Amino acid sequence: MAAESPQPQTIHSRIAALNLGHVGRAPVTATPIDSELLPRPPPAPRSQTTNLPATLSNGHIISDAIGNEPNAFTHNRIIPPPTITRTGQKKPPPPALPPRKTSSQPSPALPPRRPSATLQTRASSESISSTISTISAMSAGTNGTARTSSSRTPSIDVGRKLAPIFDQSTLPPLPPKRTTEQMEKRYHDIERSRMGLKPTKSIPDVTAVEDDSPPSLPLRPPHRPPQTMVPKESAAAMRKSPPTRPPAMPARSALSFGMNRPQEVSTTNGRNGISQSTENPAGEPPPMPLSSKPDLSKLLATKPKHVSQPQPPSQPVSTACLCCRDFSAPDSHAAKFPRESVPSIAWLATQLVGPFASPTDQARAIFAWLHHNIAYDVVAFCNNAVKPSTPAKTLATGLAVCEGYAGLFTAIASNAGLESLVVSGHGKGAGFSPLQPGQPIPAEYSTHAWNAVKIDNGEWKLIDPCWGAGSVCLRDQKYNKRFAARHFVMDNNEFGLRHFPTNKSLFHRTDGRQQIPWEEYILGPSGPAAATPVQVYEAVAEEEGVSETKFLPSTYHIPVSGGSGTVRFQFEKVCAHWDPVRNGPGKPYPYIMKIHNADGRGGDEIRVFDTNGSVWWLDVESRFLGKKGQTVSIFTIQQLGGQDARGVSVEDCRRAMGRKGWSGGGLAAWELV
Numbered sequence: 001m002a003a004e005s006p007q008p009q010t011i012h013s014r015i016a017a018l019n020l021g022h023v024g025r026a027p028v029t030a031t032p033i034d035s036e037l038l039p040r041p042p043p044a045p046r047s048q049t050t051n052l053p054a055t056l057s058n059g060h061i062i063s064d065a066i067g068n069e070p071n072a073f074t075h076n077r078i079i080p081p082p083t084i085t086r087t088g089q090k091k092p093p094p095p096a097l098p099p100r101k102t103s104s105q106p107s108p109a110l111p112p113r114r115p116s117a118t119l120q121t122r123a124s125s126e127s128i129s130s131t132i133s134t135i136s137a138m139s140a141g142t143n144g145t146a147r148t149s150s151s152r153t154p155s156i157d158v159g160r161k162l163a164p165i166f167d168q169s170t171l172p173p174l175p176p177k178r179t180t181e182q183m184e185k186r187y188h189d190i191e192r193s194r195m196g197l198k199p200t201k202s203i204p205d206v207t208a209v210e211d212d213s214p215p216s217l218p219l220r221p222p223h224r225p226p227q228t229m230v231p232k233e234s235a236a237a238m239r240k241s242p243p244t245r246p247p248a249m250p251a252r253s254a255l256s257f258g259m260n261r262p263q264e265v266s267t268t269n270g271r272n273g274i275s276q277s278t279e280n281p282a283g284e285p286p287p288m289p290l291s292s293k294p295d296l297s298k299l300l301a302t303k304p305k306h307v308s309q310p311q312p313p314s315q316p317v318s319t320a321c322l323c324c325r326d327f328s329a330p331d332s333h334a335a336k337f338p339r340e341s342v343p344s345i346a347w348l349a350t351q352l353v354g355p356f357a358s359p360t361d362q363a364r365a366i367f368a369w370l371h372h373n374i375a376y377d378v379v380a381f382c383n384n385a386v387k388p389s390t391p392a393k394t395l396a397t398g399l400a401v402c403e404g405y406a407g408l409f410t411a412i413a414s415n416a417g418l419e420s421l422v423v424s425g426h427g428k429g430a431g432f433s434p435l436q437p438g439q440p441i442p443a444e445y446s447t448h449a450w451n452a453v454k455i456d457n458g459e460w461k462l463i464d465p466c467w468g469a470g471s472v473c474l475r476d477q478k479y480n481k482r483f484a485a486r487h488f489v490m491d492n493n494e495f496g497l498r499h500f501p502t503n504k505s506l507f508h509r510t511d512g513r514q515q516i517p518w519e520e521y522i523l524g525p526s527g528p529a530a531a532t533p534v535q536v537y538e539a540v541a542e543e544e545g546v547s548e549t550k551f552l553p554s555t556y557h558i559p560v561s562g563g564s565g566t567v568r569f570q571f572e573k574v575c576a577h578w579d580p581v582r583n584g585p586g587k588p589y590p591y592i593m594k595i596h597n598a599d600g601r602g603g604d605e606i607r608v609f610d611t612n613g614s615v616w617w618l619d620v621e622s623r624f625l626g627k628k629g630q631t632v633s634i635f636t637i638q639q640l641g642g643q644d645a646r647g648v649s650v651e652d653c654r655r656a657m658g659r660k661g662w663s664g665g666g667l668a669a670w671e672l673v
Helices: 011-025 127-132 180-194 232-240 296-301 326-334 345-353 359-373 378-380 391-397 403-413 465-469 516-524 538-544 649-655
Strands: 420-427 448-454 460-463 470-473 478-480 497-502 566-570 591-595 607-609 614-620 631-640 660-671
Touching: 127 296, 180 614, 326 345, 326 359, 345 359, 345 391, 359 403, 359 448, 391 403, 403 420, 403 448, 403 465, 448 465, 460 631, 497 516, 538 660, 591 614, 607 614, 607 649
Parallel strands: none
Antiparallel strands: 420 448, 420 497, 448 460, 470 478, 566 614, 591 607, 591 631, 631 660
């Protein structure tokens, strides 16, 4: 039987086909549906995926066929009825598609797409999982060759739009920069807009700067008591007279409140708090209350002491030599600052030199302060345990050797603005023994330290603050704290007799010699024949203003073997214009010499020195001095007949010798050889 050509289905036939949806319940012998129904379209290909678990499956759990194919829809969105196939019957071919009707009308235009910026969708996990199909967990457990694939539905990418390519040419141009004139005009406009009221000296009649802002509301008038009836004549006179303003209340100081003073009575408006004075109707300012004025001197007494506080008057720069200069002001000022109360070296330098304009007085104040506050470290020196020190450590401990004194002096002087140096070299101090005749000259070595400081007129002055603070007795290992100003005032030539610097440019001599050789220094000015100088007791010599370098004989040993000739003993003041009253302790003592007569067998004899007020001398025949090994000495007569001997003349002293008792101190000594 020839196959009939397929006929187009009508709507009624399609409805009838849809009603056969329950044909699966009919017996197997049911009449098959017409083969003209539309075939089932093949599934769309899907890509395989392995990164998501299976969520959907359309196959049977025991089937080995592909089971991830979803139900497909036709173009008419109508699901065709299932096809029933009898046993042994072949599947009929799918029916052909109906022909498409041609239309002459153009297809309608698509609606405009919304911009991507307005599509802000948030994908949920449920929608994403619904668009991805994989093998379910149950299908994954089978032994079949199940395949998985995942695809991304076009609905996810709907509305996605790439950002346009950035192009600077499409940006709007920047506004032009303002010129300097425009900036200044803008600044003045802003300042003018910020201006408030014009400053005036009185409170009333303050005019505001004109601006475009709305006017401020007027002040609310104060509360007035009920008005009383005023006669017409009085009311007319009040209207004609101009209103008077009360004078402004004078400003009160914070110190005027309280202070155990009676309170002033003032008329105060209780509503606005404005006080009205009734004592000055003319508006003049009241006099300053002196009773509440603080005392400046009492306030300064509670403040730390600074340089601005009253200090000893500064001494004018003196043209006299340093030996005759009055240093009482810097010496007394230096004693006011104990070491324990000094916070720092810089603070100490400011306090010490502040009252003095002269660099010499400033250096002298530092020199005197070291005497009062720093002691020589005898224990470290005698036990050979001297260690390097710093100025800060010396200030903290109060102990030092020569290096510590010199270092601290330079540190204070540098902070005070003075030029100062630490000079190292050899010093004829404690432990030094003069060379004996025939003893070889040792090589140059360094044992001491001192300072060079620039004083008035730019002069470099050599000083020794260590020896100026005191001396050390090596026999009992004790330190004798005694202020020796001579180590500050002696000239550089005399200073060089006991100080030899390692740096040969630091002699600073004033006699025209740039330096002296080591041999001349170590042997002394008398040469190798008499290396030991005369023994001078420094304390008495310094107090009485006697020069140590001007004694005759200048050597310690005096030969008396010949027994003939005369020996002159002579000494003089440190300076020709040195005044013992102005510069020293008072009028000078009389001086005597104790000799031993011929061969030392005639008993001791006292002879008095002659003087002209500046030089003292005595001539003695050598045979009356004594025998070899004896010592002749010069003494000061300090007590004569129980009275102070200052100012006693030479004649009075000679008449009193042998009749009155006396006591005194040694000045110098020689040994007879």
